[in-house]
Amino acid sequence: MTINWNLYDPQGGYDELIGAPGTARAPATHLTDWLRSLSDEEIRLRKLNAELAIIDKGVTFTVYSDGENIDRAWPFDIIPRVLPLSEWQWVEAGLKQRLKALNRFIDDLYHEQRVLADGVVPRELIADSKGFRQECVGIHPAHGVWAHVCGSDLVRDADGTLYVLEDNLRVPSGVSYMIENREVTKRVLPELFENVTILPVDDYPERLLAMLQSLSPARGPRHQVAVLTPGIYNSAYFEHAFLARSMGAQLVEGADLVVGKDDTVYMKTIQGLTRVDVIYRRVDDLFLDPEVFNPASVLGVRGLMRAWREGKVALANAPGCGVADDKVIYSYVPDIIRYYLAEEPLLPNVPTYRCLEAADREYVLDNLPTLVVKPANESGGYGMLVGPQSTARERQEFARLLKANPRNYIAQPALKLSTAPTLCDEALEPRHLDLRPFILQGRDTYVTAGGLTRVAMRKGSLVVNSSQGGGSKDTWVVDSENADALPSR
Amino acid sequence: MLSRVAERIYWLARYLERAENTARLVSTYHFLLLDLPKGAQVGWRALPVITGGQAQFAERYARADERNTLRFLLADAANPGSLANSVAWARENFRTSREELPGEAWERINELHLFVTEGVASALARGGRFEFLSGVIRRCQQLTGLLHGVMSRGNAYDFIELGRHLERADMTSRVIDIGTQGHPLSDLPRDEAVQLDVHVWTSILKALTAYQMYRKDLRIAVNDTDVAAYLLHDGNFPRSVRHCLNEIEASLGNLPLHGDMLRRVRSASHLLAQIKPAELDAAGLHQGLDGLQIGICAIHEGIRETWFRG
Numbered sequence: 001m002t003i004n005w006n007l008y009d010p011q012g013g014y015d016e017l018i019g020a021p022g023t024a025r026a027p028a029t030h031l032t033d034w035l036r037s038l039s040d041e042e043i044r045l046r047k048l049n050a051e052l053a054i055i056d057k058g059v060t061f062t063v064y065s066d067g068e069n070i071d072r073a074w075p076f077d078i079i080p081r082v083l084p085l086s087e088w089q090w091v092e093a094g095l096k097q098r099l100k101a102l103n104r105f106i107d108d109l110y111h112e113q114r115v116l117a118d119g120v121v122p123r124e125l126i127a128d129s130k131g132f133r134q135e136c137v138g139i140h141p142a143h144g145v146w147a148h149v150c151g152s153d154l155v156r157d158a159d160g161t162l163y164v165l166e167d168n169l170r171v172p173s174g175v176s177y178m179i180e181n182r183e184v185t186k187r188v189l190p191e192l193f194e195n196v197t198i199l200p201v202d203d204y205p206e207r208l209l210a211m212l213q214s215l216s217p218a219r220g221p222r223h224q225v226a227v228l229t230p231g232i233y234n235s236a237y238f239e240h241a242f243l244a245r246s247m248g249a250q251l252v253e254g255a256d257l258v259v260g261k262d263d264t265v266y267m268k269t270i271q272g273l274t275r276v277d278v279i280y281r282r283v284d285d286l287f288l289d290p291e292v293f294n295p296a297s298v299l300g301v302r303g304l305m306r307a308w309r310e311g312k313v314a315l316a317n318a319p320g321c322g323v324a325d326d327k328v329i330y331s332y333v334p335d336i337i338r339y340y341l342a343e344e345p346l347l348p349n350v351p352t353y354r355c356l357e358a359a360d361r362e363y364v365l366d367n368l369p370t371l372v373v374k375p376a377n378e379s380g381g382y383g384m385l386v387g388p389q390s391t392a393r394e395r396q397e398f399a400r401l402l403k404a405n406p407r408n409y410i411a412q413p414a415l416k417l418s419t420a421p422t423l424c425d426e427a428l429e430p431r432h433l434d435l436r437p438f439i440l441q442g443r444d445t446y447v448t449a450g451g452l453t454r455v456a457m458r459k460g461s462l463v464v465n466s467s468q469g470g471g472s473k474d475t476w477v478v479d480s481e482n483a484d485a486l487p488s489r
Numbered sequence: 490m491l492s493r494v495a496e497r498i499y500w501l502a503r504y505l506e507r508a509e510n511t512a513r514l515v516s517t518y519h520f521l522l523l524d525l526p527k528g529a530q531v532g533w534r535a536l537p538v539i540t541g542g543q544a545q546f547a548e549r550y551a552r553a554d555e556r557n558t559l560r561f562l563l564a565d566a567a568n569p570g571s572l573a574n575s576v577a578w579a580r581e582n583f584r585t586s587r588e589e590l591p592g593e594a595w596e597r598i599n600e601l602h603l604f605v606t607e608g609v610a611s612a613l614a615r616g617g618r619f620e621f622l623s624g625v626i627r628r629c630q631q632l633t634g635l636l637h638g639v640m641s642r643g644n645a646y647d648f649i650e651l652g653r654h655l656e657r658a659d660m661t662s663r664v665i666d667i668g669t670q671g672h673p674l675s676d677l678p679r680d681e682a683v684q685l686d687v688h689v690w691t692s693i694l695k696a697l698t699a700y701q702m703y704r705k706d707l708r709i710a711v712n713d714t715d716v717a718a719y720l721l722h723d724g725n726f727p728r729s730v731r732h733c734l735n736e737i738e739a740s741l742g743n744l745p746l747h748g749d750m751l752r753r754v755r756s757a758s759h760l761l762a763q764i765k766p767a768e769l770d771a772a773g774l775h776q777g778l779d780g781l782q783i784g785i786c787a788i789h790e791g792i793r794e795t796w797f798r799g
Contacts, residue, residue, distance in 0.1 A: 056596045058584075244588040245588035250490060250588075270495050270744060270745060270746075272746070388746055
């Protein structure tokens, strides 16, 4: 028995591949037709080959559990998620617009604070923001850019609208998996690449390197770039090593670096000490420099902030950029875009209730069963209340938390996330997913073609985080017009 | 190149070479055992000594029999030099210095690691032993060949060469030392003992894959002084101590700040040149090898101080 698309039921939601039972969306038709031509045995074999490729390539992520770090094989579903190029071009423009505005906003916060003076964003939000760093006031990073790498999470609701769910500005991860997912797909479904124009994703390391070099304080064509990792026990170590390797940069730990009396950063090499110009840091702000932040940190480098302030080294992302990675600030992003760019936002936010504001708070408290409540500064899906799946006791607990610290919470309607066909034990079933594209800004801006699609592997679940049982898919941005011009098989 | 990364790459190469050498050594012993007359006492005791683990072995096992010795050398998680640990450490060092090493080699070392984890138990029984050990040797060789074939000749490769040749020089000198240990079979009648000498020295050649090359190059009978001299001094044979020291000297020359290191290698070289098996009895040879070991250790210490301290 082979795949019968007539039996695949998107259950009334928006499905990324199948528009109506038996009918694929235009850019996905090649894919669905081809899948239908495979026997069950062949599909099983391709799935197995993908699993082997992931083990062979050592694509892992680390989960911390029971006091132990476990290196797990990266969970991957072989059926790609497909997006039409025409839609993607719009999204790309929207993401660039968003990051440009956010960087203007951060730069303003650490200088004149016009946005607060003009009442666009309330001053008290910044006063008690967890991400605002007094130590960064008055510093001028290259090009006025603070958030150089951004991973924004996009979700699609039942009516097909793509929303920005959040902007991850601190140390967003996942881009290496986007690239590895494509590599695996090319290995196990090579036939599909013959007749479909799929935008490549493997130029990301090149773009990242160019962006980082554009920040360098050194003159001349050669700049020493280093990726600063917390070390092999960090859950994203695989990615740190992957990016360093594919950029030809040094992968360093805090102990590999020293700051000299000349406020210059050096790394300890077999030649002795050599200068570092740009650091792509994957260590949180508060661990970067024990001289300024957490004095107990062994992950950072003593004097690093001093070197950065003096302009001797570039840091990406800049310390303090997390001030804009706050779910309450998020709710102001459309206003921030209008304020700095005098443009209408191209991508909508998910409607957001600010518990800080009395009217919104009242609405949230009255409607907890239909809302998702999120803390302002958590990531990884922790500390949330998903109303429709919550118990009365949980709602009571959240009502208490929310009243005690309204600044720390926002609420959004529970979206019915879009789905895509996913190989489950027996058959193809719809599973909910999101999308994390990566946006770079240095001298120029760049957006990945697609991004990392994360899938909630449990039936009905909306939680896509890999630390909580999520999987992933390759993401194709397909140029359908070009595909149609090719002879079909 | 970062000092920390250089150190990991150096150890990766050492552990990989150690894993292969351990597999060869055990494999040779396994076959030697099958050739010995019934009732002869087999010197399993020598194996932990060669690998430098006699103290740990004595601590953990009451009897130096076949099963205990093999468990210790191949599978024992508490023996830092066991084959399983060597492979695990080679992989761990690789994992933390991946940005300097070819991605394809990472896939191969994962496969080697999986092969050893899944198969090591089967090598404890005689039936599955050969297949496991030759599987390990083949995979180690494949990796060494891959690194040789695809890595640019830069500093990372120099540290691989340093690690491999230092480990190999160390192992060769330890293996030659088996022959000086007073044979495990010396209680046998004299003419029989001579016969067995040949077995022991032939095995030593085989453990270092030198048997065929020795035959071809020297075209003389296997005897103690010629075998020892060949394994120590024949610069053309890639597992001889002479060859390893030459290679170490060449690799050092490519690295920065190597002045003091060259002196150390030349001093080890001098110690080596002074060992003349034809003029020495077993005790004298053993003493010479001891001195050489100290020279090899001094090279390792020098590498650590010059490049890994940062």
